[in-house]
Amino acid sequence: MKISLVSAGAAELNVDALAIPVATGQRLTGAALELDRAMGGVLSEMVVNAEFRGRIHEVLPIPAQGKIAPRRVILYGLGAVHDLDGQRLRSAHHELVRASRTWGYKRMAVLRSEPLGADSLKAVVEGCVMGTFERRSRQTGAAPERREIDEVALVGFGGGREREVVAAQENGEATNRAREWQNAPANELTPDALAQEATQIAQRHNLEIEVLGPAELKAGGYNLLLGVGAGSAKPPRLIRVRYHGTSSSPGGEGGSGRMAAPVGRGEASTENVPVLALIGKGITFDSGGISLKNPENMSRMKDDMSGAAAVLSAIDVIASRKLPLDVMAVIAAAENMPGPSAQRPGDVIVSADGKTVEIVNTDAEGRLVLADALTHALRNGATHLIDLATLTGAATVAIGHAASAATSNDDDFWSVVDQASREAGDRVWRLPMYADYRILLRSQIADLRNSEYGEAGTIMGGMFIAEFAGGKPWAHIDIAASAWNTNDELTTILRGPSGAGTRLCIELAERMALRGAELRAMVAR
Numbered sequence: 001m002k003i004s005l006v007s008a009g010a011a012e013l014n015v016d017a018l019a020i021p022v023a024t025g026q027r028l029t030g031a032a033l034e035l036d037r038a039m040g041g042v043l044s045e046m047v048v049n050a051e052f053r054g055r056i057h058e059v060l061p062i063p064a065q066g067k068i069a070p071r072r073v074i075l076y077g078l079g080a081v082h083d084l085d086g087q088r089l090r091s092a093h094h095e096l097v098r099a100s101r102t103w104g105y106k107r108m109a110v111l112r113s114e115p116l117g118a119d120s121l122k123a124v125v126e127g128c129v130m131g132t133f134e135r136r137s138r139q140t141g142a143a144p145e146r147r148e149i150d151e152v153a154l155v156g157f158g159g160g161r162e163r164e165v166v167a168a169q170e171n172g173e174a175t176n177r178a179r180e181w182q183n184a185p186a187n188e189l190t191p192d193a194l195a196q197e198a199t200q201i202a203q204r205h206n207l208e209i210e211v212l213g214p215a216e217l218k219a220g221g222y223n224l225l226l227g228v229g230a231g232s233a234k235p236p237r238l239i240r241v242r243y244h245g246t247s248s249s250p251g252g253e254g255g256s257g258r259m260a261a262p263v264g265r266g267e268a269s270t271e272n273v274p275v276l277a278l279i280g281k282g283i284t285f286d287s288g289g290i291s292l293k294n295p296e297n298m299s300r301m302k303d304d305m306s307g308a309a310a311v312l313s314a315i316d317v318i319a320s321r322k323l324p325l326d327v328m329a330v331i332a333a334a335e336n337m338p339g340p341s342a343q344r345p346g347d348v349i350v351s352a353d354g355k356t357v358e359i360v361n362t363d364a365e366g367r368l369v370l371a372d373a374l375t376h377a378l379r380n381g382a383t384h385l386i387d388l389a390t391l392t393g394a395a396t397v398a399i400g401h402a403a404s405a406a407t408s409n410d411d412d413f414w415s416v417v418d419q420a421s422r423e424a425g426d427r428v429w430r431l432p433m434y435a436d437y438r439i440l441l442r443s444q445i446a447d448l449r450n451s452e453y454g455e456a457g458t459i460m461g462g463m464f465i466a467e468f469a470g471g472k473p474w475a476h477i478d479i480a481a482s483a484w485n486t487n488d489e490l491t492t493i494l495r496g497p498s499g500a501g502t503r504l505c506i507e508l509a510e511r512m513a514l515r516g517a518e519l520r521a522m523v524a525r
Contacts, residue, residue: 001132003125003165006109006153011038011068013153016105017061018070019096022047022054023115024080031156032113039067043075055079056092056492059099070109074100079492081115086425087402089120090127091494097131101146108149112156121157122168123425126503128152129172135183135496170320171424171506174313175499181309182483182497186285186302191229191237191333194282194305198239198312198331205243205319212238212376221352222376224368227359229334231289231342236334236369238376239282241312243319243327245513247273274519275326276512277382278315278505279373281366281389282308282333289336289362290344297486303497304366306483307388308333314505325513330377332369336362348446352376353468358443361451366391367461368450371468378470383523384413385474386508387465388501394457396481401493403427404500405478407462413473417504420511424503428477431459433466441467477501 010018010031020032020043028036028044036043042062046052052060056079061072076096078084093110100108110124134146154165181189181197195211202209214235217226222238229236283304287293293301308331315329343349347359349368352375357368366389377385395405406428408414414430421428437456441464443449448467453460462476482500485493512519 001129001149002151003128003169004151004153005157005159005161005165006155007159008155010070010109010111010155011035013069013109013155015070015107015109015153017072017074017100018068018109018111019074019076020111021078021092021113021116022052022075023078023084024054026054026081026115029114031111035068035073035111039064039073043073046075053077056088057095059096061103072105078115084115085427086123086422087427088492089123090130090425091492093124093127094131094494097128097149098146101131101149104147106149107151107153109153109155112154118158121154121161121164124154125165125168126172126175126425129169130175133176133179136180138185167321170317171503174317174506175502177316178306178309178313178499178502179497181313182303182306182499184302186335189284189302189305190234191282191284191335192234194284194308194331194333195237195239198241198329201312201316201319202241205316207319208242208244210240220376221350222372223349224351224357225332225334225372227343227347227349228283228289228336228365228369231337231339232335233339234335236332238373239331239333240376240380241315241329242380243315245323245325245327246516247326272520272524273326274512274516274523275328275381275383276509277328277330277377277385278311279330279370279377279385279387280308280311280332281305281370281387281391282331283336283366283369284333286336286363286365287338289365290338290342291361291363292338293363300484300486303484304390305333306390306479306497307501310388310479310499310501311505313499313502314509317506318509323509323513324516325509327509328377328380328382330373332373334369336365351468353470355448355467356446358446358449360449364451364461367464370465374465374468374470378472383472384512385469385472386417386477386505388477388479388505390480390483391478392458392461392480394461395478398431398458399429399481401481401485401487401490403429404482405458406430406475407433407459407466408475409433409466409469410473414475416511416515417475417508420507421504424507426501426504427482428504431462433459433463437463477504
């Protein structure tokens, strides 16, 4: 889909449909009102008479009857202005494009009209691109439900902003790529297949790539990841893709796109160079292990690698933009299955950083693989860490599908993450990590236990992972609910896989790149 800025008047565009935003309770103004006059006042009439209310995801096509060049005018709702944030703005344009594809429009235009400001360009483009996503069907001979749009023209957003459009389009496409990975069947997207996807990205951008299999994991002491994957016939992988934006890689500028040798324990990064680690939970299927899940809806556990999908899709964009920041994506990939070699409740495992963990519940596996992934990131020089994971069912209870739950050990780093989430339209909400809760992590026979804390489940999951952050600035994003909306009644949140966290990671890297000098001073301290 081609997206371009145009300077021509909206009424003169030779398009199938011209889309006009309307907020709940507001009347048409400016350029939208001029179009309404050209059409004999029919648009205002529909708004005033509440035939169109401007509710979010409300989309209504109206024949132009030859009064203007576009064949149709589409009124599409943004909801109430006081509710309009980046996520809802993207969602509104997502649904605009999905509806337009259903009606078979090939060429569209979007008019910037109140309440859309000039700063809405990024959200409009990303939302439109996200609206092109379609879950890939494996049905033979199935006809597509929606057709593709060839072109979207943006009217009234100003000139000279082509680079912004291209960047926003990349962000939307990255989100859709993560959504496709989320939706891929677990027999296709195995731990090894996920490693192959990472390798393709590394080769495309000439990045450093490291994939550890069972032998290397055992040698490195990554026993938590090995334990989670022990019940599956498909062995686990620990994947690291590194983009060298400021420091030179072992293989030269930009990395070598080859299998890298593991960095030794405790080996530090180049002095005072910030290194951001994007860490993703990559459980390609989660049966719960011996602590077996309820069979109902277990088929959706193919999406337990949503964190991995987000960070892998993000580093693809980060590398393509050549940001002046060192960034690595670390993915702990495994299947959690109840095979004959599976770990048991009651087992005690030694983690890669030396802490012992009592396995109370094998279905609390995400924090285990992330613990070893954080250690791997630190061994390879990470100075700032953010992990994304479909971690806890408690996140749905705590915050629901409308946002991701989060915890962090560093207020300064969190402020950057929070700003990035707002700019990206990728909501996160920070939960507190009270010192009182640390006692709940204790085990009678190990340093930590991985489950059965009795309360504050989402917070406790984050606090467990924090034990492995090495005191570095760290944030944890629990996307268990936000990654996939399963609530039929929550109609204002996009259904199905969302790619949660993808745009957040891209925006975080961009913001940290802009703050390079400040971050170097923080690392030096």
